[in-house]
């Protein structure tokens with residue numbers, strides 16, 4: 038796992054936006070072989086989305102051959118509700134870039150058969166050849182997507198009851214009316230995220246500092262579901278200075294030293310991929 042530290046959320050968004058841009062351009066997607074990208078909602082990815090929009094407008098990036106799968110969606114919230122994740126994604130990203138809407142996949146929390154919806158989502162990801170890069174955010178309790186504390190680390194896309202902490206945290210989007218926050222969501226599982234070839238997680242702000250430290254300085258456990266990223270060979274967390282507040286100085290120093298050799302390792306990864314060597318033969322980047 039790698040940890041990249043930047044000054045503030047804007048710099049984090051620029052780093053991740055450029056990173057995703059490079060990955061998509063290196064992949065050279067075509068209609069027959071699209072780049073499959075997993076995406077999150079929340080306030081943390083907004084600077085990344087702003088930067089991706091800028092790159093598209095500058096002609097440096099295209100989403101024409103990108104297929105997206107969102108992490109989660111509330112159950113029972115109308116699709117056109119201002120706080121549905123469907124509305125969020127079109128407002129913050131999809132309406133401003135060149136992605137064909139048919140290539141956008143977002144779980145539907147309003148169907149009768151919610152379990153069927155989740156199974157079909159997993160099947161569609163599989164049919165697309167799996168997710169190339171999953172971008173994620175975390176909650177203050179360390180949840181990734183809506184995999185609340187206590188979620189199985191082997192979980193797949195399913196219905197999830199939201200933790201009270203998450204309902205409280207998300208009330209800010211519902212005029213601070215706790216009763217208005219949906220109680221349930223559909224979410225990809227921890228294993229769905231870990232199945233991706235690469236996982237990039239954005240963590241900004243001091244309120245996420247404890248979760249970050251629990252996820253990277255302690256063992257893998259189901260109470261801080263981001264900690265499962267330790268099991269992934271190609272995990273990257275990009276944070277701002279505020280989010281490092283609970284980390285040990287030696288942890289910060291260690292990851293900063295890794296960043297220094299990052300470019301060399303990425304060049305090696307690209308070379309081996311070009312030669313057709315599988316990732317698991319390459320090993321992790323740290």
Ligand SMILES: N[C@@H]1[C@@H](O)[C@H](O)[C@@H](COP(=O)(O)O)O[C@@H]1O
Nearest residue numbers: 077079080081174175176182183
């Ligand atoms: N389901 C989403 C998560 O995917 C997201 O990571 C989290 C953090 O949101 P924010 O970035 O606004 O703190 O919010 C919700 O719980």
